[in-house]
Amino acid sequence: METLSTPLPSLPRNSTSLTVKNDHDHDHPVFLHIKQCTNSSQLGKIHAHMLRTGLFFDPYSASKLFAASALLPFSSLDYARKVFDQIPKPNLHSWNTLIRVYASSPEPLQGILIFLRMVHESPYYPNKFTFPFVIKAAAEIFSLCVGQALHGLAIKASLGADVFISNSLIHLYLSCGDLDSAYRVFTMIGEKDVVSWNSMITGLAQRGCAEKAFQLFQEMEEEGVKPNDVTMVGVLSACAKKLDLELGRWVCSYIERKGIRVDLTLSNGMLDMYTKCGSLEDAKRLFDMMEEKDIVTWTTMLDGYAKLGEYETAKQVLDTMPRQDIAAWNALISGYEQNGKSKEALSLYHELQQSQIAKPDGITLVSALSACSQLGAMGIGECIHAYVKEQGIKLNCHLTTSLIDMYSKCGDIKKALDVFYSVDRRDVFVWSAMIAGLAMHGQGRDAIDLFSKMQETMIKPNSVTFTNVLCACSHAGLVKEGKTFFNQMEPVYGIRPGIQHYSCMVDMLGRAGLLEEAVEFIEKMPILPSDSVWGALLGACQIHGNVELAELACRHLLELDPENNGAYVLLSNVYAKTGKWDGVSRLRKHMRVTGLKKEQGCSRIEVNGVIHEFLAGDNCHPLSKEIYSKLDEIVVRLKSAGYVPNKSHLLQLIEEDEMQEHALNLHSEKLAIAFGLQYVEVSQPIRIIKNLRVCGDCHSVAKLVSRLYNREIILRDRYRFHHFSGGNCSCKDYW
Known part of the structure; x- marks a missing residue:
C-alpha cells in the first residue's frame, strides 16, 4: 500500500505540453453529450461509446470524460478513479483533477499519494493548478511536514509568488497551528486578493489572536481591498473572542453602512458574536428578524441562553427547534455541566437517549462523563463506557481522558488504569x-x-x-x-511555573509541617501570591494547629478576597483545635454580622444509578427515619469499640457534651455512611463524594466503621480520596 514514508521527490526541470490535441477533437459531438449528462447511466454509455470508437485513448478526449465523472454533481469517486486508471497516458489536467477530488474527499491522503505517483510516473511538471489542490490535501490531514515540503517544491518551481498557491499555503499553516509561517507567506504576497486577507483574518481570529485579526482588517481597508461577507464573519469571530460587545455592534453597523451582502452565514456570525458577548437582547432581536434560519442559528441561540444560565429558555428553544441535531443537545448538556448543574446534564443526556431524536457523539459523551465525575456517579459512567463499546466508538484522546477522569474521580483507580493501558494513542x-x-x-x-x-x-x-x-x-x-x-520546570522543560505550581509547593511544604519554610518560599516568589497560595498555607496551619501563621495567612487571604467565608472557617478550626474558643466566638459573630455563611457540608452517594444527596443535619431524605436509626446504632457500636468524639472539629463552642456529639453526628458524610450501610450491596464499596475537606472526627469514624462492619468505604473530599478498609485509611492519616 502506498504511504508517505517516502520523501517527496525533486521535480524534473523540463515540462511536457499539457495534452495532445487534434482539431477534430475540439468539435467532436461526444463532448457536447458529456456536458449535457444528467446522470451516471448516461455517462456510462458515453464511456462505452468512446472505448468502442477508440476516442477514449486520446489523452485530451479521455480527460473530458474523466473530468465529468469526477466533478459533475452525480459523480462517484470510485467510478472516476476507475476511469482514470483506464487512461493509458493521463494528461496533466487529469492528474490535477484526481488530486483535486481526493483533496475534497474523506480520503485527502490519497490526493498526496496521487501527487507522488504523478511525479514518479508521468512526464508532467506540477503547475500552478496542481499545488493548491495537493496543499489542500496536506491541510486536510494537518500534515505540517508534507505542507512544508510542498511549499519548498512550489518555490523550486518558481511558483512561490502565485497568489492561489500562497492562499493555499496560508490555509495549510493555519490549519496546522503555525501562525508565524502563515503570516510570513501572507506578507510575501505581492498583490493580495480578498481571499488572502480573509484567510489570514479568519485564521487569526479562530486561533485566539483577535487583536491582530482586527488590525489586519484595518490594514485591508487602508490597502483599498473591499471586504466581503467572508471577511466580516472573520472580524465578528474576533469580536466574539475578545468578548467586545461594543466593537461587535460597530462591525454590525459597518456591514449595514457598506452594503455588504448579509447571507445566512453572516447572520449566524452576528448572532454568535452577540451571544458570546453576553447580549441576549441583541441576539433575540436579530434572531426574530432573520427570515432564514438553519440548525446553526437555532443552536447558537440555545447555546447563548445555556451559557448565561437561562436553562429553561434554552430548553424551550430546544423543544421548539424544527430539527434537533446532536449539536443542539450538546450545547445544552454542556451548558449544564460547565455551570455545575451535573444532575440536570445527566437528566438531559438520558432524555436524549430515550427520545432517539439524535445519536450521542463524542462531545455528548465527554460532557456526560464530566458530569458523572462531578457527582461521583460511577454507575452512570460505567453505562456510558458500555455504550461506547457497544456502538464501536473509537476512543480518541478526548474520550480517553474523560473516562480516566471519571473512573479516577468516582473512586476506581484500577478501572482508570485499565482504560489508560487499553489505548494505543x-x-x-x-x-x-x-x-x-x-x-x-x-x-x-x-x-x-x-x-x-x-x-x-x-x-x-x-x-x-x-x-x-x-x-x-x-x-x-x-x-x-x-x-x-519544581526546580526542573523552567531549566529542563521550558515551562515557567505559574501560580498553581507555587500553590502546590506551599501546600506540599505546609502538609509536611514545614510551615516556616513555606512562608519563606512565599516571600521569595517572583510573582504576587494569590488567594490560593495563602489558602494553602492556612489549610496547613489548620492541620498543624499553628495559630500565629494561620492569622497571618487569613489576613492576607481576606485582603485579596474579603468575602471568602472559607478563610474564617479554617481560622476558626485552628482556634477550636487549640482550645481558643473566644476566637471561635469572635469569628462566628463577625460572620453573622457581615452575612457570611459557612459552606454547608454536602455528601453524595450513588445507589442503583440514583444519586442521593445529604446535607449536614439533613432530614429531608425520604428515608431519614431509617438513616438516623442506623446512625444511632453505629454510634453505639463505635463507643463500645472505644470511640471518643473529636470535638475540636466544631465551628463553635457548644457547652453540653451531648449536644457536641449530636452536632458531630450531623455531618453529611456520616449520614451518607449510614445510608450506604443499609442500601449498598455488601459486595460493593460504599462510595461517597464530599464537597468539603473531611474532618478528623469523620475520618476516625469511617476507619472504625470499615472494621466493625467489614465494609470498604471510598470517600472523596475536596482534595483527595480516602480508601477505608479494615480500620485503616489509604492516606495513612496524612491528608
Whole structure:
C-alpha cells in the first residue's frame, strides 16, 4: 500500500505540453453529450461509446470524460478513479483533477499519494493548478511536514509568488497551528486578493489572536481591498473572542453602512458574536428578524441562553427547534455541566437517549462523563463506557481522558488504569489525567513513575502535567521529589511555573509541617501570591494547629478576597483545635454580622444509578427515619469499640457534651455512611463524594466503621480520596 514514508521527490526541470490535441477533437459531438449528462447511466454509455470508437485513448478526449465523472454533481469517486486508471497516458489536467477530488474527499491522503505517483510516473511538471489542490490535501490531514515540503517544491518551481498557491499555503499553516509561517507567506504576497486577507483574518481570529485579526482588517481597508461577507464573519469571530460587545455592534453597523451582502452565514456570525458577548437582547432581536434560519442559528441561540444560565429558555428553544441535531443537545448538556448543574446534564443526556431524536457523539459523551465525575456517579459512567463499546466508538484522546477522569474521580483507580493501558494513542492530556488520578488517590510514587514513563515515550509534559505531579508529591509527603520537579520546570522543560505550581509547593511544604519554610518560599516568589497560595498555607496551619501563621495567612487571604467565608472557617478550626474558643466566638459573630455563611457540608452517594444527596443535619431524605436509626446504632457500636468524639472539629463552642456529639453526628458524610450501610450491596464499596475537606472526627469514624462492619468505604473530599478498609485509611492519616 502506498504511504508517505517516502520523501517527496525533486521535480524534473523540463515540462511536457499539457495534452495532445487534434482539431477534430475540439468539435467532436461526444463532448457536447458529456456536458449535457444528467446522470451516471448516461455517462456510462458515453464511456462505452468512446472505448468502442477508440476516442477514449486520446489523452485530451479521455480527460473530458474523466473530468465529468469526477466533478459533475452525480459523480462517484470510485467510478472516476476507475476511469482514470483506464487512461493509458493521463494528461496533466487529469492528474490535477484526481488530486483535486481526493483533496475534497474523506480520503485527502490519497490526493498526496496521487501527487507522488504523478511525479514518479508521468512526464508532467506540477503547475500552478496542481499545488493548491495537493496543499489542500496536506491541510486536510494537518500534515505540517508534507505542507512544508510542498511549499519548498512550489518555490523550486518558481511558483512561490502565485497568489492561489500562497492562499493555499496560508490555509495549510493555519490549519496546522503555525501562525508565524502563515503570516510570513501572507506578507510575501505581492498583490493580495480578498481571499488572502480573509484567510489570514479568519485564521487569526479562530486561533485566539483577535487583536491582530482586527488590525489586519484595518490594514485591508487602508490597502483599498473591499471586504466581503467572508471577511466580516472573520472580524465578528474576533469580536466574539475578545468578548467586545461594543466593537461587535460597530462591525454590525459597518456591514449595514457598506452594503455588504448579509447571507445566512453572516447572520449566524452576528448572532454568535452577540451571544458570546453576553447580549441576549441583541441576539433575540436579530434572531426574530432573520427570515432564514438553519440548525446553526437555532443552536447558537440555545447555546447563548445555556451559557448565561437561562436553562429553561434554552430548553424551550430546544423543544421548539424544527430539527434537533446532536449539536443542539450538546450545547445544552454542556451548558449544564460547565455551570455545575451535573444532575440536570445527566437528566438531559438520558432524555436524549430515550427520545432517539439524535445519536450521542463524542462531545455528548465527554460532557456526560464530566458530569458523572462531578457527582461521583460511577454507575452512570460505567453505562456510558458500555455504550461506547457497544456502538464501536473509537476512543480518541478526548474520550480517553474523560473516562480516566471519571473512573479516577468516582473512586476506581484500577478501572482508570485499565482504560489508560487499553489505548494505543496517548497525548499529553491522557498522561496528565492518569497522573492526576494517581495523585488524588494518594499514590504519589506511582504517579512519579508514570511521569517518567511519559517522558520515555517522548511526550512533552505541559503546565497541567506538572500541577498534577506536584499534587501527587504533596498528597504523598514526597517533599524532596516535589522540590526537584519544581526546580526542573523552567531549566529542563521550558515551562515557567505559574501560580498553581507555587500553590502546590506551599501546600506540599505546609502538609509536611514545614510551615516556616513555606512562608519563606512565599516571600521569595517572583510573582504576587494569590488567594490560593495563602489558602494553602492556612489549610496547613489548620492541620498543624499553628495559630500565629494561620492569622497571618487569613489576613492576607481576606485582603485579596474579603468575602471568602472559607478563610474564617479554617481560622476558626485552628482556634477550636487549640482550645481558643473566644476566637471561635469572635469569628462566628463577625460572620453573622457581615452575612457570611459557612459552606454547608454536602455528601453524595450513588445507589442503583440514583444519586442521593445529604446535607449536614439533613432530614429531608425520604428515608431519614431509617438513616438516623442506623446512625444511632453505629454510634453505639463505635463507643463500645472505644470511640471518643473529636470535638475540636466544631465551628463553635457548644457547652453540653451531648449536644457536641449530636452536632458531630450531623455531618453529611456520616449520614451518607449510614445510608450506604443499609442500601449498598455488601459486595460493593460504599462510595461517597464530599464537597468539603473531611474532618478528623469523620475520618476516625469511617476507619472504625470499615472494621466493625467489614465494609470498604471510598470517600472523596475536596482534595483527595480516602480508601477505608479494615480500620485503616489509604492516606495513612496524612491528608
